[in-house]
Amino acid sequence: MSHTALSDPSGSLVERLDLPPCGHGRLDGMTFTVKDNIDIAAHKTSYGSPAWRDAHAAPAHNAVCVDQLLAAGAHCIGKVVADEFTYSLDGESQFFGTPRNAKAPDRVPGGSSSGSAASIANGLADFSIGTDSGGSIRVPASLCGVWGMRPSLHRISEAGVLPFMPSVSTVGVLAARFENLNAAVRVLLRSSNRSIAPLQRLLLLVDALEISDKAVQNQAYSALERISDSVGITVEPLRFSQIAGGNTPLGDCNTRALRDLQTAEFQSTVGNWIEATKPELGYTFTMAYGNVQRFDRVAALESLVRCERFFEAINAYLVPGTVICFPTTPVIAPKKGTLTTLDNVLDFYDRTMTVTAFSGVGRLPEISAPVLTVEGCPVGLSFAAGHYQDEFLLAAVQEMLGEDADCRA
Template sequence: MLDSAPDSSAGLIEPLDLAPLRKGLLDGLRFTVKDNIDLAGYRTSYGSPAWRDAHPAPVHNALCVDQLLGAGARCVGKVVADEFTYSLDGESFYFGTPRNAKAPDRVPGGSSSGSAASVGNGLADFSLCTDAGGSVRVPASLCGLWGMRPSLHRISEAGVLPFQPSVSTVGVLADRFEVLDAAMRVLLSAAATSTPVPRRIFVLQDALEIADAAVQDQVSSALDRIADNTGVVLEWVRFSEIVGAQYALNACNLEGLRDLQTAEFQSTVGNWIEVCKPELGFTFSQAYGNVRTFDRIAALDNIARCERFFTQINAFFAPDTVVCFPTTPKIAPVRGSLNTLEAVMDFYDPTMTITAFSGVARLPEISAPLLTVDGCPVGLSFVAGHYRDEFLLNAVRELVC
């Protein structure tokens, strides 16, 4: 581990004070930056000291950072990312486990663990981070924060370290919806145009069924409140009905997205690891063993299936339609408890079954901190069609704010 550990309580690697470049929509707001996103003059670790030490400091900020500074926000820190951002639990071998403010004995979720901790513990109003398999949405759910994964490639990834380009996006975690909305509109370069009101809300039944019973109860209560407050009649839909074929929801992950992600990770990070042979943290090294032995050619059919799922799922979405489901099927695991393969799979398999839905369909998704189970937060997610980000922001404001 590092000789001098950072402040893991708020996920901080390095405190900063980067002043706004000009006034704008984000005046007075503070933000942090996940350490896979470039800040000029500061080495980017990608969650790995070996990567940090092998690469020079960037000359320029990532473009998304300049967008925020140019809208009046102040950058107050660089924060922890899980190793190579290849994790959903938030426990870093090198940088420690950032504190989950709402459930301090539990993991914050990853890989945007430092982003969640910096916002949840009051260091920042929002954090700029990334999401591929759920790295914005899972910490949002487990830490009781607002989080948004936008449509794939709606936000510039220039200056964001390579990961899984067909899946990964820049996103935001925030302490309030108003902050999330403002930051996302800056990053989306969203014009102030009117969008349809949400008239149809579908509940993704498969996702609800794999959730723990206590999570199901909380989701049902929240949906009843939304229906009562808005007058919108809830409709139920299965994944097989959305894609028009007899697939279970876990096909998004097991028969599609997982193979695409693994193949791309081999090419973006795996090549560097194989050539440079850096020190790897224990947990990552276990996961990377599967990457190293992955058969790319055997996976080509599943990679092609991702494109079919994208087309079929988005054909389901009308302009006024929202689909909702629990962001994660469980509350956050206790810190240090993911120390056996059984415990890891019990957390990852159902979680990835849910998060892969938006990933494979490239959908915008907002996790809203609406649920509490055994004193721990769980998010309720809302998704809209690909490139319907502004509609989704407006829909969530109408439905739950």
């Protein structure tokens, strides 16, 4: 059963739900929310767009990932706000409002899984499921000061998740406590008890640190020094050019690879529907969609080849036992209403996506841990491992942060 929730203080709920578990297991007694691009039977999915919601019938079935959680004992309490067509990283929605960033209320929560992060940071649920392609779980996790994990691409079923960028997007989890993140992710991954490699090597992606604000750099260095001392492993600096060869800058993961793949796929999924129906679009999305409309698909085909080359190079480097670290976002959350000028938008998006695109092209599992604080605002420190090394990464992060894993959140 359900009812529409209009008085949620966090501003994260689109619809309050009461979906009890259909089984028992690892998630007994836990509650969760669902990003509003993931289907729940008999409830319309908005995709962050009232026009999309009104033009489509309610689904007959839950997304497979929702069924997994209900069967493992979790209780779904609501659907939460997503940025329009999930095509944003800031979390400001013209149609559904901006969910409250609990730890920095005058600042944006980050997107596009804005409601997922806000519902957790404001204490509404134990965990939330969202989606991530260019950083849509990791960015709000970082800016709201919660845990967020983007798993290896396609480790989790995307059946019942609305189309966005099929070659890039994945379902993931946000939580206030590592314990909750770990439990929910392992249910979704269908984790076995197979042996995993021990943590042997810690790398620091220097390029990502260098484009971060100075205060973020300082906090990241201090945190990594503590982690290094704790596990007895020296942190090794690494540049992306050492992975990809030549003088390849980290920014190529975004501007010359992932961004073009994302845009081409968005044209073929959502773009076709927009062009056919001419729905009402929000102001911010309209500006971004102009770039999609002008996109030259044929000229960008080389980017698809580059994505594959980067994937192969990154994963050849990240052998089992290896973790690579970097700030999840190079900045703290921008203040609400400031992403209105081109300079501010480009600074936030270009630097942020330069970092988030690394795991995107590598199809890597990445965990954003809420361990940094800059100017009173949270910033995540990310840990990534090779493709399909999700269970190793979860164990490694727990080892690195130890008892602090939950008390830091």
